[in-house]
Amino acid sequence: MSTQTLPAPGAADGTRRRRRAPRAWLGTLPLLVFAGLCFGLPVGALLYGAVTHKEPGRATSLTGENITTTLHGAYLNSLTGSVELSALTALVGTVLGMLIAQAVVTSRGGALRESVLTASGVLANFGGIPLAFAFVATLGISGVVTQLVHLDTLGWNLYSFTGLSVIYLYFLVPLMVLISVPALDGLRPQWREAAQNAGATDGQFWRHVGLPVLAPTLLGGFVLLFGSAFAAYATAAALVGGSVPLVTLKIADALSGNVQVGQENVALALSLDMIVIAGLVMAVYLPLQRRSTRWLH
Amino acid sequence: MAALTPTASAAPHDSTPKDGSRTVRARRPRRRVWRGVVLGLAGVYFVVPLLASFVFTVHTPGQGVSFDAYTGILSADGFTQSLFLSLGLAAATIALVLLLTVPALIAVRLGAPRLRSVVEVVCMLPLVVPPIALVSGITTVLRWGPDHLSTTPLYQTFIAVQNESFPLMLVFAYTVLALPFVYRSLDAGLSAINVTTLVEAARNCGARVPYTVLRVILPNLRSALASASFLTLALVLGEYTIAALLGFRPFAVWIVSISGSEAQTSVAVSLLSLLITWLLLLVLSRVGARTGGGAGAATAGSAAGAPSASSTPSASSAAKE
Numbered sequence: 001m002s003t004q005t006l007p008a009p010g011a012a013d014g015t016r017r018r019r020r021a022p023r024a025w026l027g028t029l030p031l032l033v034f035a036g037l038c039f040g041l042p043v044g045a046l047l048y049g050a051v052t053h054k055e056p057g058r059a060t061s062l063t064g065e066n067i068t069t070t071l072h073g074a075y076l077n078s079l080t081g082s083v084e085l086s087a088l089t090a091l092v093g094t095v096l097g098m099l100i101a102q103a104v105v106t107s108r109g110g111a112l113r114e115s116v117l118t119a120s121g122v123l124a125n126f127g128g129i130p131l132a133f134a135f136v137a138t139l140g141i142s143g144v145v146t147q148l149v150h151l152d153t154l155g156w157n158l159y160s161f162t163g164l165s166v167i168y169l170y171f172l173v174p175l176m177v178l179i180s181v182p183a184l185d186g187l188r189p190q191w192r193e194a195a196q197n198a199g200a201t202d203g204q205f206w207r208h209v210g211l212p213v214l215a216p217t218l219l220g221g222f223v224l225l226f227g228s229a230f231a232a233y234a235t236a237a238a239l240v241g242g243s244v245p246l247v248t249l250k251i252a253d254a255l256s257g258n259v260q261v262g263q264e265n266v267a268l269a270l271s272l273d274m275i276v277i278a279g280l281v282m283a284v285y286l287p288l289q290r291r292s293t294r295w296l297h
Numbered sequence: 298m299a300a301l302t303p304t305a306s307a308a309p310h311d312s313t314p315k316d317g318s319r320t321v322r323a324r325r326p327r328r329r330v331w332r333g334v335v336l337g338l339a340g341v342y343f344v345v346p347l348l349a350s351f352v353f354t355v356h357t358p359g360q361g362v363s364f365d366a367y368t369g370i371l372s373a374d375g376f377t378q379s380l381f382l383s384l385g386l387a388a389a390t391i392a393l394v395l396l397l398t399v400p401a402l403i404a405v406r407l408g409a410p411r412l413r414s415v416v417e418v419v420c421m422l423p424l425v426v427p428p429i430a431l432v433s434g435i436t437t438v439l440r441w442g443p444d445h446l447s448t449t450p451l452y453q454t455f456i457a458v459q460n461e462s463f464p465l466m467l468v469f470a471y472t473v474l475a476l477p478f479v480y481r482s483l484d485a486g487l488s489a490i491n492v493t494t495l496v497e498a499a500r501n502c503g504a505r506v507p508y509t510v511l512r513v514i515l516p517n518l519r520s521a522l523a524s525a526s527f528l529t530l531a532l533v534l535g536e537y538t539i540a541a542l543l544g545f546r547p548f549a550v551w552i553v554s555i556s557g558s559e560a561q562t563s564v565a566v567s568l569l570s571l572l573i574t575w576l577l578l579l580v581l582s583r584v585g586a587r588t589g590g591g592a593g594a595a596t597a598g599s600a601a602g603a604p605s606a607s608s609t610p611s612a613s614s615a616a617k618e
Binding site: 024025026027028030031032034035038039041042043044045046049096099100102103104106107112116118119121122123125126127128129130131133134135136137138139143144145147169170173174230231233234237238248251252255256264267268271272274275278279282286 | 328331332335336339342343345346347349350352353354356358396397398400401403404405407408409412415416419420421422423424425426427428429430431432433434435436437438441469470472473476531535536537538541542549552553556560563564566567568570571574575578579
């Protein structure tokens with residue numbers, strides 16, 4: 001906006017702006033310095049540590065060994081475990097969130113819509129430690145529902161891949177609802193009417209009009225959900241300890257010295273792997289978000 | 298994300314009446330059943346854990362109902378200490394993140410548009426680094442202290458930022474985590490007002506720059522500032538990863554530490570924290586509604602709830618976890 005309005009006042013304004021520019025630049029300085037020190041430095045140290053090898057008494061040397069280690073054995077298991085869990089929960093979360101959002105958007109009650117949106121905002125926030133404990137109380141070994149329905153005799157175990165998925169969906173589905181309600185609102189009812197007048201069935205409408213328009217939102221939502229699940233640590237740490245292989249748990253183990261000496265840099269390499277995956281996720285998400293914004297306005 | 302929300306308030310008005318048109322009516326009964334099933338199942342899935350948690354906190358099999366888990370929270374060992382530590386960290390983080398971003402964003406709009414993309418990238422980059430990766434980087438840097446710097450004055454700084462009673466290191470880390478959400482919130486707020494015009498008008502009236510920023514721009518940003526602060530507060534109160542791995546003991550770490558011995562109390566505190574989040578969100582949507590005003594007054598409540606809501610979850614997923 002500013003780029004459009006600034007030149008308008010004409011040449012007379014030019015000198016004033018030129019005088020103001022250097023001082024304005026100073027306003028961004030604290031932010032940039034802070035980001036360099038508190039974000040750039042740790043991330044730089046992480047990158048450096050991930051590609052170097054350090055042993056007491058010997059010089060630090062450049063190596064790809066740490067990265068290679070993370071792509072083998074238990075470390076690789078934890079990476080694929082995290083990716084599988086995130087992909088599965090993101091997929092289920094996208095579908096369920098979309099269905100709920102569609103149910104809310106097509107309903108006529110304003111009160112229902114508002115309460116679902118508020119509830120989604122709160123529940124999507126209900127991550128981390130409190131969520132884990134709520135589920136322990138509900139579906140854990142001595143959880144209320146577990147005891148009531150005797151789930152344990154059916155082979156239910158909260159402290160497993162499935163259990164963790166059920167918990168993750170508790171904040172992923174509301175997140176998807178929040179993402180898809182505005183997009184579904186953007187689907188003009190006229191489009192559906194036009195399709196129906198042209199003789200299209202509901203299925204044809206969704207296949208040829210609805211889903212293509214929603215695709216960037218759906219994909220962007222999926223990717224965001226994936227990223228959320230992938231970076232999650234607290235819930236899993238409070239809950240499963242080491243029983244499900246997750247990369248975040250492995251990094252935490254390595255950082256707190258639960259592995260043999262000299263492996264700290266492997267934790268850094270694992271972190272680097274995570275950054276690469278999260279970077280890919282964001283590289284997909286940001287353009288999609290921009291695109292869906294353009295489509296639906 | 299915030300850019301999407303205006304439709305949330307506008308669309309129901311033009312979509313609802315048209316849904317009732319004759320062409321659609323024929324299919325409505327089937328659709329209503331489908332909708333009921335979806336919402337019903339979702340309701341069960343989302344309400345049962347909350348109800349069950351509550352039952353868990355007040356009912357012990359064989360001993361009947363008691364509210365000791367709730368009355369005992371205040372006197373629980375370490376509760377007030379950890380809560381006040383978290384609140385203090387939150388206040389410091391909010392102050393720091395606003396002091397860094399507000400001048401930068403205003404400066405970018407007023408006189409340094411070329412820096413705009415730089416500031417945006419710097420603010421959004423923390424999204425790419427999961428908290429656990431950030432903390433592994435921080436641990437590495439902090440290890441330099443004793444390893445290489447113990448003879449230099451810098452070492453004192455390293456000690457100071459890790460002070461047990463008020464770990465500044467956490468404030469810095471939380472500020473980094475909050476940057477993307479605060480940036481988005483403030484950027485959306487600044488887009489809604491025409492900063493250049495406002496500043497030029499104020500300066501033509503003889504106002505100086507500090508006065509203009511404090512009395513003209515900031516009041517117009519009230520709801521954006523409120524939502525940025527709320528996001529940061531929620532983020533800091535719930536954050537576990539960084540605090541736990543750096544060995545500090547704010548609120549979330551405290552809940553975990555008591556969960557072994559006092560399971561009921563830990564669940565009770567978890568429920569209360571949900572309740573508090575919900576109240577904060579309500580307060581925030583009120584603030585947004587008052588400043589929103591104008592034509593959309595009737596829907597302002599839901600519209601204000603939506604932007605905060607749509608950016609909050611990302612805050613929780615990136616940071617709380």
